[in-house]
Amino acid sequence: MVQTKFKILNAFVMGLILTICCGFQSSFWFQLTGGAPGPQLWILVLLYLALYRPYLSAMGLIYIFALILKSFSAVPLGILWANLFILVSLTSFIKSRFFWSNTRYFIIASVAFSVAFNLSSYFLSVGLEENAASLSPFTRLAEVMLTGLFSAPMYWFLLKIDHWTLPEVMETQRVGP
């Protein structure tokens, strides 16, 4: 019962962090840099959940968090859910083959996750939408690189959040940078 309360608190805090990350990218970064591509900080939060939560819990949580992402964009919910389903399933599959819990793994995974997100968005758009998205490789590449740059501090921060809000789970999993 106590653990369930901790899990709910953790989910709430993660949702809050995701909202702040989205706000940072869409408003703060935009105001300071204009139209320049920004780091996809929200991807790091979702990746963290995909790596450090059981598959179904992560998927459920990410489906709910997709509503937060949607409120910052014009992206249709169905496309976003389909995209996240592919990504989390892919992450879970790779995680089951090789996984070690440290910063280096998270940086590599964040770059791979970001590339996979951009590719799956593009192909889903081409396959499902009438007026498909353009590939715009330079914008997407810049976003991927910036996401990779921000991944280490974000990983440290998200681990700290888990240590504070899920102490028992973290103790049993023994994860750390």
Add this chain to the structure above:
Amino acid sequence: MNWLNLDLRKILITTALVILPLISMNTQQSPTLGGWYDKPFSFMAGLVESIFFSFSDGVRGTTKMYLDLVDIKKENQSLRAQNKELQTRLLQSDELAKENQRFNALLDFKQKNKMELVAARIMSRDLFSDHATVRIDKGTNQGLKAGMAVITTEGVVGHIFRPETFTSHVLLITDRYSVVDGLINRSRARGIVEGKSPGGLALHYVEKSEDVLKGDVIVTSGLDNIFPKGFPVAVVESVENKAFAVSLKVELRPVVDPDKVEEVFVITDAKEQDLNPPVQKK
């Protein structure tokens, strides 16, 4: 009885997770239309972006002030103190004059038109680079509604698609989901202006016999009941007449660069204003 030794709970949850996106895609009437479940999230998003907007405004002000100070320090080495102070004042007044000029143009535009306009500032842009939307700092509290046109003094910017209490989400004309009914101002040829993220536009369904030239200005036709008639949308960049195509392939450049816009107007009542009387066809 579970002969195959399957975890039925897990199978049911996974099936639901797969089916949910498909149901959502099939039941959604318009890609930009939100459901009731969107409301609290959109409200929260608006709130967070408002906070970041105020914060970044402050940071920009401080950075600008700091950069000015650094400039003064550099100039100090070569100029006398009095001259430097005067130069800094001149720079500041130049900046103020430019800002004043911009606001005067906006005020002038507002006064010269019969339309009812609400001035707003752009707070943020879309989270995904695949989409072209912005959020403005005015919402339903200021009388804004979904479908209202968003313009600048130069031309069309987009329309409101998700109004909130204090903020509104604007779908830019450069977004893939945006369509505007347009006319070529010179020849009055009709077409549909469609967004091509990032930043581009295309004019579709223009008959091959129509007269379209590079540099022609596309204006709104007013038929979509969103934009007032005769307002500039884009300029023709290239025209291609392919032998086996049904219509002309026309590439456009938007009159307003969405990345450089800071202030916009929302038309709350267009009062059937025709902003650009038809040009006589030669």
